[in-house]
Amino acid sequence: MIADAGLTIAVPRGALFGETLDRLDALGVNTQEVRANDRKLVFPDVGIVTMRPSDVPTYVEHGAADIGITGKDVLLEQAHRRVYELLDLGFGYCRMVVAARAGDDPLGEPLRRRGLVRIATKYPRIASDYFTSTGRQAEIVEVKGSVEIAPLIGLTDAIVDLTATGTTLAENNLVEVEQIAEATARLIANPVSHKLKAREIDQVVARMRAPVA
Amino acid sequence: MIHPLPPGTRDVLPDEARELRLVTDRLRGVLEQHGYGEVQTPALEYEDVLRRGDERAAGAAFRLFDDQGRVLVLRADGTIPTARLVANRFADAPVPLRLFYLSHAYRAVERGAAQSREFLQAGLELIGAPAPEGDAEVVTVVLEALAAAGLRRHRIGLGDASIYPLLLAQAGVPDAERATLLDHLERRDLPALEADVHRLGLSPATHDMLLAPASLRGGPEVLERATGPLAVAVENLRRIHQLVAERSGAEADRLIFDLGLVREMSYYTGTVFEVYDPAVGYALGGGGRYDDLCGRFGRALPACGLALDVQRVHMAQLEEERLA
Numbered sequence: 001m002i003a004d005a006g007l008t009i010a011v012p013r014g015a016l017f018g019e020t021l022d023r024l025d026a027l028g029v030n031t032q033e034v035r036a037n038d039r040k041l042v043f044p045d046v047g048i049v050t051m052r053p054s055d056v057p058t059y060v061e062h063g064a065a066d067i068g069i070t071g072k073d074v075l076l077e078q079a080h081r082r083v084y085e086l087l088d089l090g091f092g093y094c095r096m097v098v099a100a101r102a103g104d105d106p107l108g109e110p111l112r113r114r115g116l117v118r119i120a121t122k123y124p125r126i127a128s129d130y131f132t133s134t135g136r137q138a139e140i141v142e143v144k145g146s147v148e149i150a151p152l153i154g155l156t157d158a159i160v161d162l163t164a165t166g167t168t169l170a171e172n173n174l175v176e177v178e179q180i181a182e183a184t185a186r187l188i189a190n191p192v193s194h195k196l197k198a199r200e201i202d203q204v205v206a207r208m209r210a211p212v213a
Numbered sequence: 214m215i216h217p218l219p220p221g222t223r224d225v226l227p228d229e230a231r232e233l234r235l236v237t238d239r240l241r242g243v244l245e246q247h248g249y250g251e252v253q254t255p256a257l258e259y260e261d262v263l264r265r266g267d268e269r270a271a272g273a274a275f276r277l278f279d280d281q282g283r284v285l286v287l288r289a290d291g292t293i294p295t296a297r298l299v300a301n302r303f304a305d306a307p308v309p310l311r312l313f314y315l316s317h318a319y320r321a322v323e324r325g326a327a328q329s330r331e332f333l334q335a336g337l338e339l340i341g342a343p344a345p346e347g348d349a350e351v352v353t354v355v356l357e358a359l360a361a362a363g364l365r366r367h368r369i370g371l372g373d374a375s376i377y378p379l380l381l382a383q384a385g386v387p388d389a390e391r392a393t394l395l396d397h398l399e400r401r402d403l404p405a406l407e408a409d410v411h412r413l414g415l416s417p418a419t420h421d422m423l424l425a426p427a428s429l430r431g432g433p434e435v436l437e438r439a440t441g442p443l444a445v446a447v448e449n450l451r452r453i454h455q456l457v458a459e460r461s462g463a464e465a466d467r468l469i470f471d472l473g474l475v476r477e478m479s480y481y482t483g484t485v486f487e488v489y490d491p492a493v494g495y496a497l498g499g500g501g502r503y504d505d506l507c508g509r510f511g512r513a514l515p516a517c518g519l520a521l522d523v524q525r526v527h528m529a530q531l532e533e534e535r536l537a
Contacts, residue, residue, distance in 0.1 A: 063494020
Protein backbone atom coordinates (compact mmCIF):
# COMPACT_ATOMS: atom_id res chain seq x y z
CA MET A 1 0.00 0.00 0.00
CA ILE A 2 2.99 2.31 0.51
CA ALA A 3 6.16 0.91 -1.08
CA ASP A 4 4.29 -1.19 -3.67
CA ALA A 5 2.31 1.91 -4.64
CA GLY A 6 5.58 3.79 -5.22
CA LEU A 7 5.10 5.97 -2.16
CA THR A 8 7.49 6.95 0.61
CA ILE A 9 6.06 7.97 3.98
CA ALA A 10 7.86 10.03 6.63
CA VAL A 11 7.11 8.54 10.04
CA PRO A 12 7.70 10.52 13.25
CA ARG A 13 9.72 8.92 16.02
CA GLY A 14 8.73 9.90 19.55
CA ALA A 15 5.25 10.20 21.01
CA LEU A 16 3.40 9.52 17.74
CA PHE A 17 5.61 6.60 16.67
CA GLY A 18 3.67 3.61 18.02
CA GLU A 19 0.21 4.71 16.95
CA THR A 20 1.54 5.73 13.52
CA LEU A 21 2.98 2.24 13.00
CA ASP A 22 -0.30 0.70 14.19
CA ARG A 23 -2.12 2.71 11.52
CA LEU A 24 0.37 1.52 8.90
CA ASP A 25 -0.13 -2.08 10.07
CA ALA A 26 -3.83 -1.60 9.47
CA LEU A 27 -2.99 -0.67 5.86
CA GLY A 28 -1.15 -3.96 5.51
CA VAL A 29 2.35 -2.47 5.75
CA ASN A 30 4.78 -4.74 7.57
CA THR A 31 6.31 -2.52 10.27
CA GLN A 32 8.10 -5.26 12.23
CA GLU A 33 11.57 -4.29 11.08
CA VAL A 34 10.84 -0.62 11.87
CA ARG A 35 9.69 -1.51 15.39
CA ALA A 36 12.66 -3.74 16.00
CA ASN A 37 15.22 -1.17 14.99
CA ASP A 38 15.75 2.19 16.71
CA ARG A 39 19.00 3.10 14.99
CA LYS A 40 18.17 2.38 11.37
CA LEU A 41 16.19 5.25 9.86
CA VAL A 42 15.40 4.26 6.29
CA PHE A 43 13.32 1.20 5.37
CA PRO A 44 13.03 1.22 1.58
CA ASP A 45 11.34 -2.22 1.40
CA VAL A 46 8.25 -0.86 3.11
CA GLY A 47 8.55 2.77 1.93
CA ILE A 48 9.17 4.16 5.41
CA VAL A 49 11.67 6.79 6.58
CA THR A 50 11.72 7.67 10.26
CA MET A 51 12.72 11.03 11.70
CA ARG A 52 11.89 13.50 14.42
CA PRO A 53 8.36 14.91 14.06
CA SER A 54 9.58 18.45 13.37
CA ASP A 55 11.56 17.22 10.34
CA VAL A 56 8.56 15.54 8.69
CA PRO A 57 7.23 18.72 6.98
CA THR A 58 10.71 19.48 5.64
CA TYR A 59 11.12 16.12 3.95
CA VAL A 60 7.59 16.19 2.60
CA GLU A 61 7.86 19.77 1.35
CA HIS A 62 10.95 18.94 -0.67
CA GLY A 63 9.39 15.75 -2.04
CA ALA A 64 11.96 13.45 -0.38
CA ALA A 65 8.87 11.76 1.08
CA ASP A 66 5.50 11.80 -0.72
CA ILE A 67 3.43 11.74 2.44
CA GLY A 68 4.11 11.95 6.16
CA ILE A 69 2.56 11.99 9.59
CA THR A 70 3.24 14.67 12.16
CA GLY A 71 1.52 16.70 14.86
CA LYS A 72 -0.63 19.76 14.18
CA ASP A 73 1.65 21.59 16.64
CA VAL A 74 4.58 21.04 14.26
CA LEU A 75 2.49 22.20 11.29
CA LEU A 76 1.38 25.34 13.11
CA GLU A 77 4.96 26.17 14.03
CA GLN A 78 6.11 25.56 10.45
CA ALA A 79 3.16 27.25 8.77
CA HIS A 80 5.43 28.44 5.93
CA ARG A 81 6.03 24.88 4.71
CA ARG A 82 4.18 24.16 1.51
CA VAL A 83 2.59 20.83 2.30
CA TYR A 84 -0.99 19.67 1.95
CA GLU A 85 -2.82 18.56 5.06
CA LEU A 86 -5.07 15.69 4.07
CA LEU A 87 -6.44 14.10 7.21
CA ASP A 88 -6.85 14.56 10.93
CA LEU A 89 -5.84 11.14 12.24
CA GLY A 90 -7.30 11.84 15.67
CA PHE A 91 -4.56 10.31 17.78
CA GLY A 92 -1.78 12.01 19.74
CA TYR A 93 -4.14 14.57 21.24
CA CYS A 94 -2.44 17.36 23.16
CA ARG A 95 -2.83 21.07 23.73
CA MET A 96 -0.62 24.11 23.23
CA VAL A 97 -0.91 26.20 26.38
CA VAL A 98 0.52 29.19 28.20
CA ALA A 99 1.69 28.12 31.66
CA ALA A 100 3.18 30.05 34.55
CA ARG A 101 3.96 29.75 38.25
CA ALA A 102 0.80 29.68 40.27
CA GLY A 103 -0.03 33.21 41.36
CA ASP A 104 -2.64 35.91 41.21
CA ASP A 105 -1.98 37.27 37.76
CA PRO A 106 1.18 35.78 36.21
CA LEU A 107 0.82 37.57 32.83
CA GLY A 108 -1.01 40.72 33.89
CA GLU A 109 1.56 41.79 36.45
CA PRO A 110 4.57 41.92 34.07
CA LEU A 111 2.42 43.46 31.32
CA ARG A 112 1.26 46.19 33.69
CA ARG A 113 4.63 47.00 35.19
CA ARG A 114 7.09 46.29 32.35
CA GLY A 115 4.83 46.60 29.31
CA LEU A 116 5.66 43.13 28.10
CA VAL A 117 5.67 39.53 29.15
CA ARG A 118 8.65 37.23 28.66
CA ILE A 119 7.87 33.77 27.27
CA ALA A 120 10.17 30.76 26.94
CA THR A 121 9.17 28.25 24.27
CA LYS A 122 10.22 25.67 21.73
CA TYR A 123 7.48 27.10 19.48
CA PRO A 124 8.51 30.73 18.82
CA ARG A 125 6.19 31.26 15.88
CA ILE A 126 3.08 29.94 17.62
CA ALA A 127 3.90 31.91 20.79
CA SER A 128 4.64 35.12 18.94
CA ASP A 129 1.51 34.87 16.72
CA TYR A 130 -0.64 34.12 19.72
CA PHE A 131 0.49 37.09 21.80
CA THR A 132 0.37 39.41 18.78
CA SER A 133 -3.17 38.27 17.96
CA THR A 134 -4.28 38.89 21.53
CA GLY A 135 -2.77 42.37 21.53
CA ARG A 136 -0.04 41.83 24.10
CA GLN A 137 3.65 42.57 23.79
CA ALA A 138 5.75 39.47 24.35
CA GLU A 139 9.46 38.85 24.30
CA ILE A 140 9.93 35.32 23.01
CA VAL A 141 12.94 33.38 24.29
CA GLU A 142 13.58 30.25 22.24
CA VAL A 143 14.89 27.27 24.17
CA LYS A 144 15.55 23.75 22.92
CA GLY A 145 15.08 21.57 25.99
CA SER A 146 13.03 21.44 29.18
CA VAL A 147 11.19 24.69 28.89
CA GLU A 148 9.51 24.25 32.30
CA ILE A 149 12.55 25.44 34.21
CA ALA A 150 12.56 28.89 32.57
CA PRO A 151 9.93 30.52 34.85
CA LEU A 152 11.19 28.62 37.90
CA ILE A 153 14.62 30.21 37.80
CA GLY A 154 13.56 33.59 36.53
CA LEU A 155 14.46 33.42 32.84
CA THR A 156 10.90 34.27 31.80
CA ASP A 157 7.46 35.01 33.23
CA ALA A 158 5.74 32.09 31.53
CA ILE A 159 6.11 29.38 28.91
CA VAL A 160 4.27 28.25 25.81
CA ASP A 161 4.42 24.49 25.50
CA LEU A 162 2.61 21.35 24.53
CA THR A 163 0.88 19.35 27.21
CA ALA A 164 -0.95 16.04 27.02
CA THR A 165 -1.83 15.25 30.63
CA GLY A 166 -0.49 18.29 32.48
CA THR A 167 1.72 16.07 34.66
CA THR A 168 5.03 17.71 33.74
CA LEU A 169 3.56 21.16 34.35
CA ALA A 170 2.23 20.11 37.75
CA GLU A 171 5.50 18.49 38.78
CA ASN A 172 7.24 21.79 38.13
CA ASN A 173 4.61 23.81 40.00
CA LEU A 174 3.32 25.41 36.83
CA VAL A 175 -0.33 25.98 36.06
CA GLU A 176 -2.04 26.35 32.73
CA VAL A 177 -3.11 29.97 32.22
CA GLU A 178 -4.49 29.96 28.67
CA GLN A 179 -5.06 27.43 25.92
CA ILE A 180 -3.73 28.39 22.47
CA ALA A 181 -4.64 25.40 20.31
CA GLU A 182 -5.43 21.72 20.26
CA ALA A 183 -3.28 19.32 18.27
CA THR A 184 -3.60 15.81 16.86
CA ALA A 185 -1.62 13.79 14.33
CA ARG A 186 -2.12 14.78 10.69
CA LEU A 187 -1.48 13.06 7.38
CA ILE A 188 0.35 15.47 5.07
CA ALA A 189 1.42 15.26 1.42
CA ASN A 190 3.86 16.84 -0.98
CA PRO A 191 1.87 19.04 -3.40
CA VAL A 192 3.49 17.54 -6.51
CA SER A 193 3.05 13.94 -5.31
CA HIS A 194 -0.56 14.80 -4.47
CA LYS A 195 -1.10 15.32 -8.21
CA LEU A 196 1.28 12.82 -9.78
CA LYS A 197 0.39 9.97 -7.42
CA ALA A 198 -3.22 10.98 -6.84
CA ARG A 199 -4.77 7.53 -6.92
CA GLU A 200 -2.18 5.98 -4.61
CA ILE A 201 -2.44 8.80 -2.08
CA ASP A 202 -6.25 8.80 -2.21
CA GLN A 203 -6.20 5.09 -1.39
CA VAL A 204 -4.08 5.72 1.69
CA VAL A 205 -6.40 8.58 2.74
CA ALA A 206 -9.52 6.45 2.26
CA ARG A 207 -8.06 3.56 4.26
CA MET A 208 -6.79 5.77 7.04
CA ARG A 209 -10.06 7.67 7.24
CA ALA A 210 -12.10 4.51 7.68
CA PRO A 211 -12.48 3.59 11.36
CA VAL A 212 -9.90 0.98 12.32
CA ALA A 213 -11.69 -2.34 12.63
CA MET B 214 38.33 35.69 3.12
CA ILE B 215 34.81 34.64 2.06
CA HIS B 216 32.43 37.38 0.98
CA PRO B 217 28.86 36.33 1.74
CA LEU B 218 25.92 36.37 -0.69
CA PRO B 219 22.36 37.13 0.40
CA PRO B 220 20.48 33.86 1.11
CA GLY B 221 18.52 32.65 -1.88
CA THR B 222 20.98 34.06 -4.42
CA ARG B 223 23.91 32.27 -6.02
CA ASP B 224 26.75 32.44 -8.48
CA VAL B 225 26.51 30.38 -11.64
CA LEU B 226 29.79 28.85 -12.82
CA PRO B 227 30.66 27.96 -16.43
CA ASP B 228 29.49 24.31 -16.34
CA GLU B 229 26.05 25.19 -15.04
CA ALA B 230 25.82 28.31 -17.18
CA ARG B 231 26.47 26.19 -20.27
CA GLU B 232 23.75 23.73 -19.28
CA LEU B 233 21.25 26.45 -18.38
CA ARG B 234 22.01 28.06 -21.71
CA LEU B 235 21.18 24.80 -23.46
CA VAL B 236 17.84 24.65 -21.66
CA THR B 237 16.95 28.26 -22.45
CA ASP B 238 18.06 27.90 -26.09
CA ARG B 239 15.73 24.96 -26.53
CA LEU B 240 12.82 26.70 -24.82
CA ARG B 241 13.45 29.82 -26.92
CA GLY B 242 13.62 27.73 -30.09
CA VAL B 243 10.14 26.28 -29.58
CA LEU B 244 8.65 29.62 -28.54
CA GLU B 245 10.04 31.39 -31.61
CA GLN B 246 8.82 28.58 -33.84
CA HIS B 247 5.30 29.25 -32.58
CA GLY B 248 5.57 32.94 -33.36
CA TYR B 249 6.40 34.25 -29.87
CA GLY B 250 8.68 37.28 -29.83
CA GLU B 251 11.18 37.91 -27.03
CA VAL B 252 10.80 41.03 -24.91
CA GLN B 253 12.93 42.41 -22.13
CA THR B 254 11.58 44.68 -19.44
CA PRO B 255 13.60 46.38 -16.71
CA ALA B 256 14.17 44.53 -13.45
CA LEU B 257 13.34 47.77 -11.63
CA GLU B 258 9.99 49.48 -12.07
CA TYR B 259 7.95 52.08 -10.25
CA GLU B 260 5.99 50.49 -7.46
CA ASP B 261 2.85 52.51 -8.13
CA VAL B 262 2.85 51.36 -11.75
CA LEU B 263 3.13 47.64 -10.96
CA ARG B 264 0.60 48.04 -8.17
CA ARG B 265 -2.02 48.77 -10.81
CA GLY B 266 -1.60 45.16 -11.86
CA ASP B 267 -2.10 43.49 -8.52
CA GLU B 268 -1.92 44.70 -4.95
CA ARG B 269 -0.35 41.52 -3.67
CA ALA B 270 1.93 40.74 -6.54
CA ALA B 271 3.28 44.25 -6.64
CA GLY B 272 3.96 44.06 -2.92
CA ALA B 273 7.41 43.03 -4.04
CA ALA B 274 10.05 41.83 -1.60
CA PHE B 275 12.67 44.40 -2.53
CA ARG B 276 12.11 48.14 -2.69
CA LEU B 277 14.39 51.09 -2.99
CA PHE B 278 14.21 54.83 -3.50
CA ASP B 279 15.64 56.44 -6.60
CA ASP B 280 17.38 59.82 -6.61
CA GLN B 281 13.98 61.56 -6.94
CA GLY B 282 12.59 59.78 -3.90
CA ARG B 283 10.26 57.57 -5.93
CA VAL B 284 9.75 53.99 -4.81
CA LEU B 285 11.20 51.34 -7.11
CA VAL B 286 10.62 47.61 -6.81
CA LEU B 287 12.39 44.59 -8.20
CA ARG B 288 9.79 42.76 -10.29
CA ALA B 289 8.23 39.73 -8.57
CA ASP B 290 6.93 38.20 -11.79
CA GLY B 291 7.02 38.70 -15.54
CA THR B 292 3.31 38.93 -16.26
CA ILE B 293 2.55 42.34 -14.76
CA PRO B 294 5.49 44.08 -16.52
CA THR B 295 4.40 42.43 -19.79
CA ALA B 296 0.84 43.68 -19.35
CA ARG B 297 2.28 47.14 -18.72
CA LEU B 298 4.46 46.85 -21.83
CA VAL B 299 1.52 45.84 -24.00
CA ALA B 300 -0.45 48.94 -22.99
CA ASN B 301 2.58 51.20 -23.54
CA ARG B 302 4.08 49.81 -26.69
CA PHE B 303 1.41 47.79 -28.44
CA ALA B 304 -1.54 50.09 -27.82
CA ASP B 305 -2.86 49.66 -31.38
CA ALA B 306 -1.14 46.48 -32.51
CA PRO B 307 -3.33 43.72 -33.94
CA VAL B 308 -4.01 40.81 -31.61
CA PRO B 309 -3.24 38.16 -30.58
CA LEU B 310 0.18 39.23 -29.38
CA ARG B 311 2.61 36.42 -28.64
CA LEU B 312 5.43 37.47 -26.32
CA PHE B 313 8.00 35.69 -24.19
CA TYR B 314 10.76 36.64 -21.78
CA LEU B 315 13.79 35.05 -20.18
CA SER B 316 14.43 37.13 -17.13
CA HIS B 317 15.05 37.07 -13.41
CA ALA B 318 12.32 37.77 -10.89
CA TYR B 319 12.71 38.43 -7.17
CA ARG B 320 10.74 37.24 -4.18
CA ALA B 321 11.04 37.00 -0.43
CA VAL B 322 12.11 33.65 0.99
CA GLU B 323 11.59 31.87 4.28
CA ARG B 324 14.75 31.13 6.18
CA GLY B 325 15.90 27.55 5.65
CA ALA B 326 13.31 26.80 3.01
CA ALA B 327 15.78 26.38 0.12
CA GLN B 328 13.90 28.90 -2.01
CA SER B 329 15.43 31.41 -4.40
CA ARG B 330 15.18 35.14 -3.95
CA GLU B 331 16.36 35.59 -7.50
CA PHE B 332 15.21 33.10 -10.09
CA LEU B 333 15.36 32.88 -13.84
CA GLN B 334 11.99 32.56 -15.52
CA ALA B 335 11.09 31.57 -19.05
CA GLY B 336 7.60 32.93 -19.53
CA LEU B 337 5.19 33.25 -22.42
CA GLU B 338 2.15 35.49 -22.62
CA LEU B 339 -0.58 35.11 -25.22
CA ILE B 340 -2.49 38.37 -25.26
CA GLY B 341 -5.78 38.91 -27.06
CA ALA B 342 -6.74 35.23 -27.34
CA PRO B 343 -9.78 34.25 -25.25
CA ALA B 344 -10.49 30.93 -23.53
CA PRO B 345 -10.44 28.13 -24.33
CA GLU B 346 -8.37 28.43 -27.52
CA GLY B 347 -5.74 30.65 -25.90
CA ASP B 348 -5.33 28.35 -22.90
CA ALA B 349 -4.99 25.33 -25.18
CA GLU B 350 -2.30 27.07 -27.24
CA VAL B 351 -0.26 27.96 -24.15
CA VAL B 352 -0.49 24.39 -22.84
CA THR B 353 0.48 22.91 -26.19
CA VAL B 354 3.47 25.20 -26.65
CA VAL B 355 4.74 24.59 -23.09
CA LEU B 356 4.46 20.80 -23.45
CA GLU B 357 6.49 21.01 -26.63
CA ALA B 358 9.07 23.34 -25.10
CA LEU B 359 9.60 21.05 -22.09
CA ALA B 360 10.04 18.03 -24.35
CA ALA B 361 12.60 20.01 -26.36
CA ALA B 362 14.41 20.84 -23.13
CA GLY B 363 14.84 17.12 -22.49
CA LEU B 364 11.97 16.36 -20.10
CA ARG B 365 10.05 13.11 -20.52
CA ARG B 366 7.73 12.80 -17.56
CA HIS B 367 6.41 16.34 -17.18
CA ARG B 368 2.72 17.02 -16.58
CA ILE B 369 0.61 20.17 -16.54
CA GLY B 370 -2.03 20.62 -13.87
CA LEU B 371 -5.07 22.67 -14.87
CA GLY B 372 -7.62 24.23 -12.62
CA ASP B 373 -9.94 27.18 -12.86
CA ALA B 374 -9.72 30.13 -10.49
CA SER B 375 -13.40 30.90 -11.09
CA ILE B 376 -14.68 27.49 -9.92
CA TYR B 377 -14.50 27.81 -6.19
CA PRO B 378 -15.77 31.39 -5.88
CA LEU B 379 -18.70 30.28 -8.05
CA LEU B 380 -19.45 27.31 -5.80
CA LEU B 381 -19.21 29.50 -2.70
CA ALA B 382 -21.71 31.92 -4.21
CA GLN B 383 -24.03 29.07 -5.26
CA ALA B 384 -23.91 27.64 -1.76
CA GLY B 385 -24.83 31.03 -0.32
CA VAL B 386 -21.73 31.15 1.88
CA PRO B 387 -21.54 34.58 3.59
CA ASP B 388 -18.88 36.90 2.11
CA ALA B 389 -16.94 37.00 5.35
CA GLU B 390 -16.41 33.23 5.29
CA ARG B 391 -15.44 32.91 1.63
CA ALA B 392 -11.87 34.15 1.95
CA THR B 393 -11.22 31.70 4.80
CA LEU B 394 -12.49 28.74 2.81
CA LEU B 395 -10.50 29.78 -0.26
CA ASP B 396 -7.41 30.08 1.89
CA HIS B 397 -7.91 26.56 3.28
CA LEU B 398 -8.33 25.32 -0.28
CA GLU B 399 -5.21 27.12 -1.52
CA ARG B 400 -3.15 25.55 1.24
CA ARG B 401 -5.15 22.30 0.95
CA ASP B 402 -5.74 22.18 4.65
CA LEU B 403 -8.52 19.65 4.31
CA PRO B 404 -9.29 19.12 8.01
CA ALA B 405 -9.77 22.89 8.42
CA LEU B 406 -11.83 23.09 5.22
CA GLU B 407 -14.04 20.23 6.41
CA ALA B 408 -14.45 21.75 9.85
CA ASP B 409 -15.36 25.20 8.52
CA VAL B 410 -17.73 23.89 5.84
CA HIS B 411 -19.36 21.68 8.45
CA ARG B 412 -19.78 24.66 10.77
CA LEU B 413 -21.83 26.49 8.10
CA GLY B 414 -24.58 23.91 8.56
CA LEU B 415 -25.40 23.43 4.87
CA SER B 416 -27.43 20.70 3.24
CA PRO B 417 -25.49 17.44 2.67
CA ALA B 418 -25.37 18.03 -1.10
CA THR B 419 -24.00 21.57 -0.74
CA HIS B 420 -21.59 20.38 1.93
CA ASP B 421 -20.17 17.76 -0.44
CA MET B 422 -20.07 20.23 -3.31
CA LEU B 423 -17.78 22.54 -1.32
CA LEU B 424 -15.45 19.72 -0.26
CA ALA B 425 -15.23 17.83 -3.55
CA PRO B 426 -12.88 20.19 -5.48
CA ALA B 427 -10.15 19.80 -2.85
CA SER B 428 -9.47 16.23 -3.89
CA LEU B 429 -10.89 15.98 -7.42
CA ARG B 430 -7.82 15.68 -9.62
CA GLY B 431 -6.60 13.33 -12.33
CA GLY B 432 -7.22 12.69 -16.02
CA PRO B 433 -10.26 13.85 -18.03
CA GLU B 434 -12.41 11.33 -16.13
CA VAL B 435 -12.30 13.83 -13.24
CA LEU B 436 -14.32 16.25 -15.37
CA GLU B 437 -16.95 13.57 -15.87
CA ARG B 438 -17.21 13.09 -12.14
CA ALA B 439 -18.07 16.76 -11.64
CA THR B 440 -21.80 17.10 -11.06
CA GLY B 441 -24.28 19.92 -10.47
CA PRO B 442 -22.91 23.44 -10.74
CA LEU B 443 -19.41 22.00 -10.88
CA ALA B 444 -20.23 20.34 -14.21
CA VAL B 445 -20.87 23.77 -15.77
CA ALA B 446 -17.74 25.23 -14.23
CA VAL B 447 -15.52 22.55 -15.73
CA GLU B 448 -16.87 23.01 -19.27
CA ASN B 449 -13.95 25.29 -20.14
CA LEU B 450 -11.43 22.68 -18.94
CA ARG B 451 -13.19 20.05 -21.01
CA ARG B 452 -12.86 22.24 -24.12
CA ILE B 453 -9.17 22.80 -23.42
CA HIS B 454 -8.63 19.07 -23.18
CA GLN B 455 -10.39 18.54 -26.52
CA LEU B 456 -8.35 21.27 -28.23
CA VAL B 457 -5.03 19.99 -26.87
CA ALA B 458 -5.94 16.47 -27.98
CA GLU B 459 -6.77 17.79 -31.46
CA ARG B 460 -3.51 19.72 -31.69
CA SER B 461 -1.08 17.28 -30.19
CA GLY B 462 -2.77 13.91 -29.77
CA ALA B 463 -1.35 11.78 -26.97
CA GLU B 464 0.38 14.79 -25.39
CA ALA B 465 -3.06 15.59 -23.95
CA ASP B 466 -2.50 12.67 -21.57
CA ARG B 467 -0.02 14.90 -19.76
CA LEU B 468 -2.84 17.10 -18.49
CA ILE B 469 -3.98 16.69 -14.90
CA PHE B 470 -7.30 18.31 -14.10
CA ASP B 471 -7.25 19.62 -10.57
CA LEU B 472 -10.46 21.33 -9.50
CA GLY B 473 -8.93 22.57 -6.28
CA LEU B 474 -5.93 24.27 -7.90
CA VAL B 475 -5.62 27.85 -6.69
CA ARG B 476 -2.61 30.03 -7.52
CA GLU B 477 -1.39 32.72 -5.17
CA MET B 478 -1.50 35.60 -7.66
CA SER B 479 -4.93 37.13 -7.41
CA TYR B 480 -5.10 38.45 -10.99
CA TYR B 481 -6.11 35.06 -12.39
CA THR B 482 -9.66 35.06 -13.70
CA GLY B 483 -10.04 31.61 -15.26
CA THR B 484 -7.81 28.67 -16.06
CA VAL B 485 -4.74 28.26 -13.86
CA PHE B 486 -1.72 26.10 -14.68
CA GLU B 487 1.02 24.36 -12.76
CA VAL B 488 3.85 22.32 -14.25
CA TYR B 489 5.15 19.19 -12.52
CA ASP B 490 7.89 16.64 -12.97
CA PRO B 491 8.41 13.63 -10.68
CA ALA B 492 12.10 14.54 -10.33
CA VAL B 493 11.35 17.80 -8.51
CA GLY B 494 9.30 18.21 -5.35
CA TYR B 495 8.06 21.67 -6.34
CA ALA B 496 6.08 22.92 -9.32
CA LEU B 497 8.41 23.76 -12.23
CA GLY B 498 6.26 26.73 -13.08
CA GLY B 499 2.76 28.03 -13.31
CA GLY B 500 0.44 30.57 -14.78
CA GLY B 501 -3.09 31.14 -15.86
CA ARG B 502 -5.67 33.32 -17.52
CA TYR B 503 -5.80 36.98 -16.53
CA ASP B 504 -8.54 38.64 -18.55
CA ASP B 505 -8.71 41.79 -16.41
CA LEU B 506 -5.03 42.58 -16.01
CA CYS B 507 -4.21 44.29 -19.31
CA GLY B 508 -7.27 46.50 -18.93
CA ARG B 509 -5.89 47.89 -15.70
CA PHE B 510 -2.99 49.28 -17.74
CA GLY B 511 -5.29 50.67 -20.41
CA ARG B 512 -5.73 48.03 -23.07
CA ALA B 513 -8.46 45.56 -22.15
CA LEU B 514 -7.62 42.20 -23.67
CA PRO B 515 -8.20 38.60 -22.63
CA ALA B 516 -4.85 36.96 -21.99
CA CYS B 517 -3.09 34.00 -20.48
CA GLY B 518 0.45 32.90 -19.88
CA LEU B 519 2.78 30.57 -18.07
CA ALA B 520 6.27 30.97 -16.61
CA LEU B 521 8.79 28.19 -16.00
CA ASP B 522 11.51 28.29 -13.37
CA VAL B 523 14.53 27.56 -15.57
CA GLN B 524 16.65 26.18 -12.74
CA ARG B 525 13.95 23.64 -11.83
CA VAL B 526 13.51 22.64 -15.47
CA HIS B 527 17.26 22.07 -15.48
CA MET B 528 16.98 19.88 -12.35
CA ALA B 529 14.34 17.75 -14.05
CA GLN B 530 16.39 17.55 -17.23
CA LEU B 531 19.48 16.39 -15.28
CA GLU B 532 17.40 13.61 -13.72
CA GLU B 533 16.22 12.48 -17.18
CA GLU B 534 19.83 12.46 -18.32
CA ARG B 535 20.76 10.32 -15.31
CA LEU B 536 17.93 7.87 -15.98
CA ALA B 537 18.67 7.60 -19.71
